[in-house]
Amino acid sequence: MNREAAPPIPPERNIILSGFMGTGKTAVGRMLADSLGRVFLDSDHEIERQVGMSISKLFATRGEDYFRAVEKQFCRELASRTGLVMATGGGMTLDSENRKLLTSAGLVICLHCDEAALLDRMAGDDSRPLLRGEARRQRARELLRMRKPVYDSLPFHVDTSRMRVEQVVDKVSRIAAATPTEAKFLSLALPSKGGYSIVLGTGALDILGFMAADRGFTPKIVVVTDSNVAPLYLQRVLDSLRAAGFEPFSCVVPAGEEHKTLSTVGTLFEQFLEGGLDRGGAVVALGGGVIGDLAGFAAATFMRGVAFIQCPTTLLSMVDASVGGKTGVDLLQGKNLVGAFKQPAFVVADTGTLATLPTDEIRTGMAEVIKHAVIGDREQFKKLEKAVGTPALGADLVERSVRVKIDVVEKDPFEEGLREVLNLGHTVGHAIEKCSNYALRHGDAVAVGLVAAARISRKMELCDANVPDRIESLLVNVGLPIRHRVKAPALMAAMTTDKKNRGGQPRFVLVKDIGAVRHGCEVSPNLLAEVLEELHAT
Numbered sequence: 001m002n003r004e005a006a007p008p009i010p011p012e013r014n015i016i017l018s019g020f021m022g023t024g025k026t027a028v029g030r031m032l033a034d035s036l037g038r039v040f041l042d043s044d045h046e047i048e049r050q051v052g053m054s055i056s057k058l059f060a061t062r063g064e065d066y067f068r069a070v071e072k073q074f075c076r077e078l079a080s081r082t083g084l085v086m087a088t089g090g091g092m093t094l095d096s097e098n099r100k101l102l103t104s105a106g107l108v109i110c111l112h113c114d115e116a117a118l119l120d121r122m123a124g125d126d127s128r129p130l131l132r133g134e135a136r137r138q139r140a141r142e143l144l145r146m147r148k149p150v151y152d153s154l155p156f157h158v159d160t161s162r163m164r165v166e167q168v169v170d171k172v173s174r175i176a177a178a179t180p181t182e183a184k185f186l187s188l189a190l191p192s193k194g195g196y197s198i199v200l201g202t203g204a205l206d207i208l209g210f211m212a213a214d215r216g217f218t219p220k221i222v223v224v225t226d227s228n229v230a231p232l233y234l235q236r237v238l239d240s241l242r243a244a245g246f247e248p249f250s251c252v253v254p255a256g257e258e259h260k261t262l263s264t265v266g267t268l269f270e271q272f273l274e275g276g277l278d279r280g281g282a283v284v285a286l287g288g289g290v291i292g293d294l295a296g297f298a299a300a301t302f303m304r305g306v307a308f309i310q311c312p313t314t315l316l317s318m319v320d321a322s323v324g325g326k327t328g329v330d331l332l333q334g335k336n337l338v339g340a341f342k343q344p345a346f347v348v349a350d351t352g353t354l355a356t357l358p359t360d361e362i363r364t365g366m367a368e369v370i371k372h373a374v375i376g377d378r379e380q381f382k383k384l385e386k387a388v389g390t391p392a393l394g395a396d397l398v399e400r401s402v403r404v405k406i407d408v409v410e411k412d413p414f415e416e417g418l419r420e421v422l423n424l425g426h427t428v429g430h431a432i433e434k435c436s437n438y439a440l441r442h443g444d445a446v447a448v449g450l451v452a453a454a455r456i457s458r459k460m461e462l463c464d465a466n467v468p469d470r471i472e473s474l475l476v477n478v479g480l481p482i483r484h485r486v487k488a489p490a491l492m493a494a495m496t497t498d499k500k501n502r503g504g505q506p507r508f509v510l511v512k513d514i515g516a517v518r519h520g521c522e523v524s525p526n527l528l529a530e531v532l533e534e535l536h537a538t
Contacts (some may be wrong), residue, residue: 009036009176012082014106017172018093020144021150022121023111024160025087033085035169041086043074052072055089064213068095076099090143094150096189096410103155103185107176110154112166112214113161115144149194155185155346157214166531175210183207186325188406190413196344198323198402199296199397202352205236205311208284209244211346217307218280219247219406222272222297225286226255229313230354233451237286237311248284249275253294257438260290260330262338268298278343282307282345288314288361289321289442293336300342310344315365315393316443319401321374322347324409324422330438334497335430341414354393359479360388364443364480369397370406371424371450374471378515380404385470390478419520424509428532431494435486447480448535455531456523457510466512483537488529 009015015032017025026042033040047070051058070088075098075468078086084106089156093099093108102108113121119137156175158167176185183201184472190196210220223237228251241248251271253264257291277283283306285295299308306370311525328339332372354362380400386390391397405422412419429449433440454468472482484491495506508521 009173010181013176013179014078014082015172015176016086016088016106016108017111018088018104018108019090019111020118020147021090021114022118024165024168025111026162027165028111028172029085029087031165032113032169032172035173035477036085041084042528043071043086043092044089045092047071047074047089057325064470071095074397075105077398079105079367080355081105081308090319094147094155096187096195099150099153099187099189099195103187107156107179108154108173108185108197109156109158110151111158111160111170112151113159115141117161118144124254132282134403145484149192152215152345153187153189153194153195153196155197155199156211159214175207178207180204180207182395184399186399186402186406189410190343193343195410196346198347198406200318200349200398200402201442202349202350202395202519204348204350204354205233206240208237208309208311208348209240209246211240211348212241212246212282212309213244215307215345216280217246217282218278219245219275220278220281221246221248221284222275222277222281223248223250224253224268224291224298225250226253226259226288226291228255229291233286233313233350233353237284237331241284246378251275253291255290257290257330257433257442260294262329262331264294265298265301265329268294269302272298272302276477277302277306279303279306282309284309284311284424285322286311286313287317288312289317293327293339294316296325296342296344297329297339300327300340305342308342308344310347311349312349314357314361315354316349316361316368317400318349318351318354319365320405320422322349323402323405324419325413331508334434337497341415341493343443343519351395351398360441362393362481364489366390367443367446367450367475367480369401369472370471370478370480371422371446372401374450374511374514375424375517376404376407376515377401378513381470381474381514385474385477387477418519420507421509421517423519424517425453427495427498427506427508428452429490430498431491432484432486435490435495444481445484447475448482448484450475451482452531452535454511455534456508457512457525458528459531460510460523462518463511463513467513470514471511483535484532488532488536491532492525492529492534 180201180203187197188195283293284297290323310322312318325343328336425446429445432445454471457463510521
């Protein structure tokens with residue numbers, strides 16, 4: 001993150017420049033490719049070569065829909081190539097499938113500049129079919145406004161407004177060189193809001209400043225963390241933000257679920273004001289799920305909402321809590337009864353932090369990994385079954401689990417139906433947590449909830465007999481509990497305050513098979529009590 005000579009850029013990594021027309025993608029891309037000795041591709045020029053006509057003529061004769069279809073095919077072909085520098089057309093990333101293809105194919109960097117500079121650069125340019133005719137400047141403004149959420153969702157940003165081409169090339173080179181070799185970038189699409197990027201890999205915390213830069217944040221950024229994580233990673237995060245030109249400060253709260261309260265949020269608000277956080281700033285959540293929930297809820301409500309960045313440091317928060325935008329705090333009556341949806345600007349999951357986790361934290365995180373496999377990844381479940389004990393932790397394991405959640409969240413970002421499947425095991429699990437006064441870890445409670453859901457599913461003849469057995473065996477193999485120590489009546493009473501209830505009745509996610517579940521299910525009280533009694537450890 002300093003100004004010393006940057007390390008070499010991995011030769012196989014594609015560097016993909018995106019952004020609005022006129023931001024300098026082609027000029028920067030050509031110079032960058034020349035400096036690296038690489039092949040440069042301009043997607044528009046490649047498409048013109050393939051179809052044998054100019055983009056303008058293609059729009060005029062076959063229409064924009066045809067052009068976008070050719071663009072998508074070009075993205076698919078790019079995924080098999082390495083070591084390129086490429087400039088995309090301004091609209092290529094509007095398609096969510098294209099964004100996924102590009103982020104998986106290389107490092108995507110969005111070039112942008114202020115509106116006045118952009119309009120001056122495009123003055124008199126008749127080669128752009130979307131800006132033909134009268135009111136060119138107004139049309140450009142409309143396109144910019146429409147596309148901004150999509151551009152915001154891309155991993156890295158460089159403001160070219162007041163930079164020479166060689167300066168932009170230098171900055172892009174430093175971003176590419178600083179990004180860890182094993183880093184994986186995932187894209188989550190949201191309706192009308194573009195979405196956001198998720199970076200996974202060892203060393204990812206060190207590029208936090210690069211990812212936050214040039215997104216329009218004001219200098220004051222607050223890092224919220226807890227007393228366990230602060231000694232390990234807070235200084236790295238502050239250093240990364242300072243190197244990017246920010247003025248970060250920190251708020252350290254006591255560790256533990258018992259501090260996920262409205263009282264703690266009130267304390268954060270006071271520290272935000274004291275530190276000078278304004279509506280243009282951002283809140284960084286550095287820690288596990290409790291910190292993500294607390295900091296996210298504070299970000300959603302402080303000054304009616306400020307930007308939010310997730311930096312999960314536990315397996316549980318990487319695969320679950322940091323993705324999807326659900327935030328909240330606990331009341332005496334139950335978990336997460338007060339909350340808000342607050343999607344992050346981006347997520348930085350440094351899988352290197354998993355090496356410092358206690359065994360118990362890894363074990364409980366595996367409960368959510370297994371849950372995601374049961375919900376939508378049969379092959380992942382089989383791989384986990386073959387492992388002896390806890391499988392190797394790293395970007396690959398986290399990526400596969402996160403992809404299940406992304407698929408669900410994209411279809412139902414505000415939990416209006418399908419997203420309920422992510423609550424598999426949580427109806428019983430949350431009740432067990434509450435009855436233990438949160439002394440039992442979340443993942444341990446969810447593990448028992450998974451067993452309960454599988455057994456109920458079998459008794460209701462939704463799944464084959466081997467499904468509960470396979471789930472229980474896998475949970476035991478990674479060291480998770482499959483029994484609880486709470487009387488059934490107490491658990492059932494605790495479920496009456498579950499936020500997923502409808503008409504006072506708890507709703508369950510049940511299992512049809514490994515990789516397939518059903519949400520919104522009603523379970524008779526007698527059957528529920530029977531299963532809870534079966535799972536009670538005497």
